[in-house]
Amino acid sequence: AQSVTQLDSQVPVFEEAPVELRCNYSSSVSVYLFWYVQYPNQGLQLLLKYLSGSTLVKGINGFEAEFNKSQTSFHLRKPSVHISDTAEYFCAVRPLSGGYNKLIFGAGTRLAVHP
Amino acid sequence: DAGITQSPRHKVTETGTPVTLRCHQTENHRYMYWYRQDPGHGLRLIHYSYGVKDTDKGEVSDGYSVSRSKTEDFLLTLESATSSQTSVYFCAIGERSVTGELFFGEGSRLTVL
Numbered sequence: 001a002q003s004v005t006q007l008d009s010q011v012p013v014f015e016e017a018p019v020e021l022r023c024n025y026s027s028s029v030s031v032y033l034f035w036y037v038q039y040p041n042q043g044l045q046l047l048l049k050y051l052s053g054s055t056l057v058k059g060i061n062g063f064e065a066e067f068n069k070s071q072t073s074f075h076l077r078k079p080s081v082h083i084s085d086t087a088e089y090f091c092a093v094r095p096l097s098g099g100y101n102k103l104i105f106g107a108g109t110r111l112a113v114h115p
Numbered sequence: 116d117a118g119i120t121q122s123p124r125h126k127v128t129e130t131g132t133p134v135t136l137r138c139h140q141t142e143n144h145r146y147m148y149w150y151r152q153d154p155g156h157g158l159r160l161i162h163y164s165y166g167v168k169d170t171d172k173g174e175v176s177d178g179y180s181v182s183r184s185k186t187e188d189f190l191l192t193l194e195s196a197t198s199s200q201t202s203v204y205f206c207a208i209g210e211r212s213v214t215g216e217l218f219f220g221e222g223s224r225l226t227v228l
Contacts, residue, residue: 043219100209105157
């Protein structure tokens with residue numbers, strides 16, 4: 001079985017500052033990794049995903065994440081945040097051999113960007 | 116935006132009453148999923164469907180049933196709602212089970228008094 005731990009439930013940051021949202025996972029098999037974003041009163045949308053290849057993955061809106069297999073981490077970063085990045089961010093994993101019915105989400109990190 | 120419509124978007128009901136939430140898609144995707152979102156738990160899978168009349172249980176299926184009589188509609192039913200089922204429910208669709216992307220609806224907020 002897989003599990004996902006998002007290490008911070010809330011992250012406050014000032015506009016134009018860098019941000020890192022931390023995600024660790026546990027799994028006995030190889031996994032795919034995802035970050036989703038949920039803007040207020042909306043559904044989730046895919047920010048980026050790691051399937052294979054380069055461990056540095058670039059996503060939409062200037063976000064990127066780095067897969068670290070030895071530390072079982074997939075932290076999300078942005079060098080300079082904007083007010084519009086205020087949202088909840090979810091890390092998710094699923095096994096290579098499973099479908100989306102095996103997708104496991106973390107509890108979420110609420111990013112609050114202040115002017 | 117993926118064509119996913121959830122209805123109703125908001126509902127308040129009383130304990131013991133039946134509730135049905137509807138997910139309608141215009142994308143002709145094979146796979147459909149129902150999740151619930153609760154603070155501190157992220158999203159958890161309730162039920163999913165891999166085709167018309169083909170459904171299976173997810174992680175938190177107790178107290179819920181689903182039906183899919185047409186490709187475009189996936190219904191989630193609470194036969195007798197309880198306060199523990201107060202939550203935000205999301206429908207998601209995907210063209211493939213393994214690859215591709217999941218697309219989410221905007222959610223249905225259910226309050227059980």
